[in-house]
Amino acid sequence: MRVTLTINGRRRQYVADPGLVLLDLLRDELHLTGAKQGCDRKGQCGACTVIVDGKAVRSCVTKVARLDGADVITVEGLGTPENPHLIQEAFVLAGAVQCGFCIPGMVTATKALLDANPDPSTDEVKRALRHNLCRCTGYVKIIEAVKLAGAFLRGETTPDALRPDPNGPKIGVSHPRPSAMIKACGVAEFTADVVAPGALELAAVHSPHAHALIRGIDTSAAAAMPGVVGVMTAADIKGSNRHNYMVADRPVLCEDRVRYIGDPVAVVVAATREQALAAVAAVKVDYEPLPVLASPDEAMAEDAPQIHEEWSNVCLTQPQVKGDAAKALAESAAVVEAHYHTQLNHQAPLEPETCLAFFDGDGDQAQLVVVGRSINIHKHLAMLQDATGWEDMRYEEAFVGGQFGIKIDVTSEGLAAAAAVQFGRAVRYIPSIQESMFLSPKRHPFDMKLKLGADADGNLTALTMDILVDNGAYNSMGNVVMNRAVMMLSGSYNIPNVDVMARLVYTNNPWGAAARGAGPPQVNFALESAVDQLARKMAIDPLEFRRRNSLHPGQSKSTGQVVEEWPFPELCDAVRPSYERAAREARENSSDSVKRGVGLAGGSFGIGGPNDQSMVAIELDPDDGVTVYGAVADPGEGNDSMLQQLAADAMGLPLAKVRLVTRDTDHTTANGPSAASRHTYMSGGSMLDAIRQLKEAMAGCSATTYADMQGAGVPTRYMGTKKMVVGNLDPATGQGPSFESQVHAVQLAEVEVDTRTGDVRVLKMTCAVDAGRVIHPDNVVGQLQGGMDMGVGLALREEYIAGETKDWVTFKYPSMRTAFDMDVIVLETPRKYGTNGSVGVGEMTLVPTAPAVLNAIEDAVGVRVYDLPATPDRVKEALAAAVKH
Numbered sequence: 018m019r020v021t022l023t024i025n026g027r028r029r030q031y032v033a034d035p036g037l038v039l040l041d042l043l044r045d046e047l048h049l050t051g052a053k054q055g056c057d058r059k060g061q062c063g064a065c066t067v068i069v070d071g072k073a074v075r076s077c078v079t080k081v082a083r084l085d086g087a088d089v090i091t092v093e094g095l096g097t098p099e100n101p102h103l104i105q106e107a108f109v110l111a112g113a114v115q116c117g118f119c120i121p122g123m124v125t126a127t128k129a130l131l132d133a134n135p136d137p138s139t140d141e142v143k144r145a146l147r148h149n150l151c152r153c154t155g156y157v158k159i160i161e162a163v164k165l166a167g168a169f170l171r172g173e174t175t176p177d178a179l180r181p182d183p184n185g186p187k188i189g190v191s192h193p194r195p196s197a198m199i200k201a202c203g204v205a206e207f208t209a210d211v212v213a214p215g216a217l218e219l220a221a222v223h224s225p226h227a228h229a230l231i232r233g234i235d236t237s238a239a240a241a242m243p244g245v246v247g248v249m250t251a252a253d254i255k256g257s258n259r260h261n262y263m264v265a266d267r268p269v270l271c272e273d274r275v276r277y278i279g280d281p282v283a284v285v286v287a288a289t290r291e292q293a294l295a296a297v298a299a300v301k302v303d304y305e306p307l308p309v310l311a312s313p314d315e316a317m318a319e320d321a322p323q324i325h326e327e328w329s330n331v332c333l334t335q336p337q338v339k340g341d342a343a344k345a346l347a348e349s350a351a352v353v354e355a356h357y358h359t360q361l362n363h364q365a366p367l368e369p370e371t372c373l374a375f376f377d378g379d380g381d382q383a384q385l386v387v388v389g390r391s392i393n394i395h396k397h398l399a400m401l402q403d404a405t406g407w408e409d410m411r412y413e414e415a416f417v418g419g420q421f422g423i424k425i426d427v428t429s430e431g432l433a434a435a436a437a438v439q440f441g442r443a444v445r446y447i448p449s450i451q452e453s454m455f456l457s458p459k460r461h462p463f464d465m466k467l468k469l470g471a472d473a474d475g476n477l478t479a480l481t482m483d484i485l486v487d488n489g490a491y492n493s494m495g496n497v498v499m500n501r502a503v504m505m506l507s508g509s510y511n512i513p514n515v516d517v518m519a520r521l522v523y524t525n526n527p528w529g530a531a532a533r534g535a536g537p538p539q540v541n542f543a544l545e546s547a548v549d550q551l552a553r554k555m556a557i558d559p560l561e562f563r564r565r566n567s568l569h570p571g572q573s574k575s576t577g578q579v580v581e582e583w584p585f586p587e588l589c590d591a592v593r594p595s596y597e598r599a600a601r602e603a604r605e606n607s608s609d610s611v612k613r614g615v616g617l618a619g620g621s622f623g624i625g626g627p628n629d630q631s632m633v634a635i636e637l638d639p640d641d642g643v644t645v646y647g648a649v650a651d652p653g654e655g656n657d658s659m660l661q662q663l664a665a666d667a668m669g670l671p672l673a674k675v676r677l678v679t680r681d682t683d684h685t686t687a688n689g690p691s692a693a694s695r696h697t698y699m700s701g702g703s704m705l706d707a708i709r710q711l712k713e714a715m716a717g718c719s720a721t722t723y724a725d726m727q728g729a730g731v732p733t734r735y736m737g738t739k740k741m742v743v744g745n746l747d748p749a750t751g752q753g754p755s756f757e758s759q760v761h762a763v764q765l766a767e768v769e770v771d772t773r774t775g776d777v778r779v780l781k782m783t784c785a786v787d788a789g790r791v792i793h794p795d796n797v798v799g800q801l802q803g804g805m806d807m808g809v810g811l812a813l814r815e816e817y818i819a820g821e822t823k824d825w826v827t828f829k830y831p832s833m834r835t836a837f838d839m840d841v842i843v844l845e846t847p848r849k850y851g852t853n854g855s856v857g858v859g860e861m862t863l864v865p866t867a868p869a870v871l872n873a874i875e876d877a878v879g880v881r882v883y884d885l886p887a888t889p890d891r892v893k894e895a896l897a898a899a900v901k902h
């Protein structure tokens with residue numbers, strides 16, 4: 018039918034299919050890609066929000082046919098990076114833009130709100146933006162941005178009054194992130210925003226079985242369906258068909274066996290996504306179900322079938338022995354013994370696992386270009402070359418909608434690249450949320466039996482742990498995750514005797530890999546729960562108990578590594594006033610049915626990993642600015658700011674004269690993943706090494722400009738390096754130097770527990786952190802706030818259940834409704850080996866949040882939950898069990 022619409026001030030007629038939704042008209046026909054698609058058009062994420070006749074609407078559920086005569090404003094209609102709207106300025110200056118995927122929807126929702134209500138309260142902001150999800154920020158800075166936008170629009174202040182001087186100090190100042198404004202204006206290109214006319218659309222067949230043989234695949238009916246260009250199975254893939262991160266166990270497409278629910282079996286490429294999806298339903302796979310190994314215990318049973326013929330079900334064992342734990346426990350004045358379990362979880366970036374693969378050039382000279390969501394482009398390029406058998410390839414990192422560890426491994430790229438090779442055409446793959454969940458790695462579940470002892474003075478004496486890590490069907494980087502857990506096992510504390518056995522086991526569950534923190538959050542949940550239980554058992558204040566047992570310089574971790582700096586006691590002191598205030602308020606505000614509690618947990622998190630290294634180049638440009646070359650992915654943490662501000666400071670340049678080339682394998686050095694909170698420490702460090710060389714070269718020829726260097730015939734480009742001098746743990750004893758530097762935190766949770774329903778509500782989280790010298794205060798606070806929000810999800814709600822978790826509702830995504838108050842206390846102890854004294858902070862708050870929340874639940878109602886998440890049913894069960902006793 019024909020409708021007349023005004024879009025961003027331009028009136029036009031459209032002949033629309035009755036089913037066409039506004040989002041598809043905007044994105045596919047008008048290339049207005051500011052509105053994003055983050056939930057399969059189910060109306061669950063708000064990333065597609067635009068303004069229709071003055072109201073914020075989710076364009077993915079708004080039919081064009083109903084919009085005759087309507088006035089539509091998208092984020093592009095508000096402002097441009099050169100001439101932004103005050104709301105866009107507010108989001109940038111409030112530090113609310115991290116990955117940026119949710120931001121266009123937030124901006125348009127804010128415009129509709131402020132037009133109707135120029136000075137909204139916090140509750141009114143939360144209500145107006147309740148449909149808009151964000152995984153990065155914990156919503157605090159989003160709310161601040163809306164309030165700031167209101168202040169701008171009311172004329173109470175101006176962007177110029179708040180914007181830091183770009184020529185002023187560079188360190189310790191929240192200069193706008195380099196990409197913040199293009200994200201706020203909706204012109205930053207995420208993978209699905211790249212316009213690729215003629216690209217084939219891909220859809221995949223995924224296994225409904227957790228374990229089965231593939232007897233045959235009949236693709237004939239699918240191949241004959243309208244629009245279908247071809248169907249691809251493992252037999253068609255010309256390379257190894259394996260994603261070889263550390264172990265070549267995960268096929269791009271399954272060959273003769275599926276090993277978890279969601280394993281990809283075949284793909285269809287067609288002219289449209291709808292045609293590809295229809296054809297997928299017509300692919301007939303003949304499965305023969307096999308016994309399902311649903312847990313490490315089942316997989317370790319004597320008669321258990323082997324999940325991979327080439328590898329035993331137990332992938333890795335790592336003991337850790339320090340002192341004599343059995344003797345020390347026997348001699349301890351008090352011992353806590355408990356059994357803890359953490360869940361399988363999804364990292365849940367808002368953007369689907371999208372990829373575009375296309376050929377640049379013709380014939381034999383064509384280079385396959387993969388545009389995607391990688392945080393380690395060189396490693397992933399090598400994996401894709403091996404898997405597809407296509408050598409001439411480059412990887413381009415698009416802007417990505419969050420990652421939190423999920424992008425450590427290849428997912429959609431393997432399928433899209435192999436299909437592009439098979440069919441010789443550009444291929445785009447925009448998986449659904451459920452497919453994105455099928456394709457991507459998860460947070461490993463840990464099962465942990467623990468004993469923790471203390472002497473009569475409340476000094477920790479010994480720790481024993483039996484750890485079983487469910488690796489799922491494939492290894493990816495499971496070895497690294499488990500070893501990192503063992504490396505950080507004793508947390509912030511001096512525990513003289515340790516006896517641990519950790520085992521990593523294949524099962525038929527979804528496979529695990531990195532997930533913000535990657536191992537340490539799981540073991541720290543057990544340790545910090547037990548520390549709290551032991552303090553309570555000994556009637557010692559939990560904060561005092563933690564402070565008393567802190568490591569001190571000269572003492573050693575469970576790895577035997579002697580630490581040189583350990584500002585954990587200072588953090589205990591810093592959080593004490595908040596702790597005492599919270600405890601008082603909890604006592605004063607509890608009722609018979611709704612009880613308040615306060616919980617603490619600490620954490621000390623190692624930066625980088627064994628044998629880590631980084632190489633970043635710097636080049637002096639003809640205008641006497643510099644360009645930084647290095648593959649340093651920034652999926653939202655703020656690595657771009659870190660590089661730009663450090664370089665500007667070291668070179669004495671304005672920010673605009675520092676350019677970054679970080680997203681393309683053809684122009685950068687391999688530089689490791691954006692993981693392990695490592696880029697400030699490693700890549701910032703190697704960049705400063707390059708700058709040191711450049712400055713020495715300039716001084717050596719008395720040059721102050723590019724022209725001087727050219728005149729003297731001295732090179733203008735220098736490669737810097739930073740190497741971590743620590744190696745791996747001893748495989749027999751778990752002893753060894755594990756990290757050069759740590760970030761530390763103490764967290765305080767304030768909760769309210771409804772004893773009738775088991776519902777737990779987090780009222781406030783406070784994080785006291787020390788990550789060394791702060792480069793960009795808003796980025797540090799933003800990482801901590803986002804981590805606290807994610808940690809509360811891990812503590813109370815989130816769990817990935819294969820086959821059941823399929824969208825953001827079943828995942829229980831955090832929203833404005835679940836958002837809570839947050840406070841951040843920052844100490845800045847310069848780190849000896851840090852970059853200008855700094856280390857990273859991206860994962861820190863994921864480590865202590867869950868135990869702090871569960872310790873607060875016990876403080877409130879006197880019962881302990883040992884399994885994450887602490888759902889209302891689990892809390893009620895614990896309360897009922899306590900009544901029986």
Ligand code: FES
Pocket residue numbers: 053054055056057058059060061062063064065066075076077078
């Ligand atoms: S894409 Fe419209 S609400 Fe998610």
Ligand code: FES
Pocket residue numbers: 113114115116117118119120150151152153154367418419653
């Ligand atoms: S900034 Fe909101 S999802 Fe990343």
